[in-house]
Amino acid sequence: PGPPPEGMGAIVSAHYQQGSGDAYIPCTAGTIKNCTSLSAAEVAEAASAPLPFNIEVGSSEPQVLIMHTHATESYELEDLGWFDPEYTCRRTDTSLNMVAVGAAIAEQLNAAGIVTLQDATLHDYPSYNGSYERSNATVRGYLEKYPSIKVVLDVHRDAIETDEGRVKAVADVNGRTAAQVMIICGADKGGNLPNFKQNLSFAAKWESAMESRFPGFTRPVLFDYRYYNQDLTTGSLLIEIGSHGNTLEEAVYSGQLVGEALAGLFTTGA
Template sequence: MKKWGQKAAGLCSAALTFAAVVCVLGRLSVLPSWDAAFTAAGFIMPGGAAEALKTDILEEDEEDGPSQPEPASSTPKSPSSSRPENSSEENRNSSGANGSQGTVSTTQKADVKEMSIVNAGVQYNNVWVKNLNKNHGIDIPGELQKQPAVKIVKNAGPQVLIYHTHTTEAFAGETRSRDNAKNMVAVGERIAEQLKAAGINTYHDTTCHDYPSYNGSYDRSKVTILNALKKYPSIQVTLDIHRDAMGTEGGTRIKPTAMVNGKKAAQVMIISGCDDDGSLNFPNWEYNLRLAVRLQKSMADLYPGLGRPLNFCTRKYNENLTKGSLLVEFGTEVNTLDEAKYSGDLFGKALVEVLNKLT
């Protein structure tokens, strides 16, 4: 009990330190996001506590907005940066000395902290949801009772679209790659294989949307989605498959993993957006959430620990284009490709379990 008391006191002290950092940076008007405040604090909370404190860990990896002017320079950041691979548009647009196909990344030299990110946010049984909205709460059992607007027809036209807004995202060793055997396409293919094996016809679009320009990736993937929906009106579910990136100001990178059946897997995070204040032109977000919560539960039931808490956030990410649209993050840039592909298999099986009940 004494040791627990000391740990609790330490956690409280850390939380107070974090709050102080937030207040100071906020007054100085140099706080671009809560994620920046977290990394400025320079510490990692145990387990899922870090996730509970951060309100937008995607800030370093997703733009989700209008295209911005391209940067004038493509010089990589110093490895001592808190975000050595995803810290700037410059790194995202870097293509190496000769611009030929292959790696489009900088070398990782940061320390790595491996951890399981769980038990943060709102809980219902084994389902956890991190609600980042100000005006919308979440009733998890209530959402599980609602019917998604998805009707799967087996052995018919394509029912699922898998695509990649940030196609060149890759993993340890080559954190950006145009080689589809090493980037997000490889993970998407593992998901598609599970769906097809279950009789759920899947269209996997491998278009590269983030090279040679990273800016405007979501604009370009929107075109891909709309073209696919026009060509295959049977599509019920669209999945944007990414990988995440997390770290501290000191340069430590976070590697989220889970042990599943004795094998290491990259943790998976589902993102379901919300038009929290009505400004996103995103009227049907609730339907995506219904599907997301069911998928979160399926992962938790089949593979405990595989899923990070579902991210219910004030973002759109092209999820407004159908009533079955989700963005899914597989690990971070310091997970291995094998870990991510294994997670693709597991996630695919969890998705099959959900879609088999929506026929």
């Protein structure tokens, strides 16, 4: 694209590679970026442990819950190469925000015989503050009603800015542009995430399932002292689908790929 029109900002494409060096721990096809004080050996041991839950493929009982703490996060609707600074990157229309991306993931899982529920609550609207407290209550409600749920996925998008402009994180998958994805797994701090190593095992296997099927699709797993309600199950993770520079079409396509890889992990183990 040429330079943006007057008053508009530039959108720049970027592709993030898997990491190397002391801070990155391999997990078969992908890597884990270790931002904690845990040793690489301890992280690798946790990552290599078996999945801490058993997904019942073909069961009529829900196995997976997809929800959105920041449901109104949204994307560009066209690939123009520039953005309007007045656009807040948030929409309440669930066909244009994170709910649409989560629906693409859920569709793949349900088609594979893994009963998946999606909650479309706008936890960040009308108030952004308190979003995680509200989504925590939502998830607890589902777990109480459906104790068969083993996995809770909080689906977001990232927001990446550089001196050159707003970034769209991209990968070429099967000849189409996809929004790159990143799993975030929290580490325990003061007892807030006692099951974090089990979540990390899941994160490592999901990362590897995506990267082995679609090379270049993922960014390294971010393993850091985050909370994100990841104490509620042993399969609780947050995933970022692209950034605010990506288009909705790219993000929904990535949702399909994410769901396809996750369905493969749960049905074949890889």
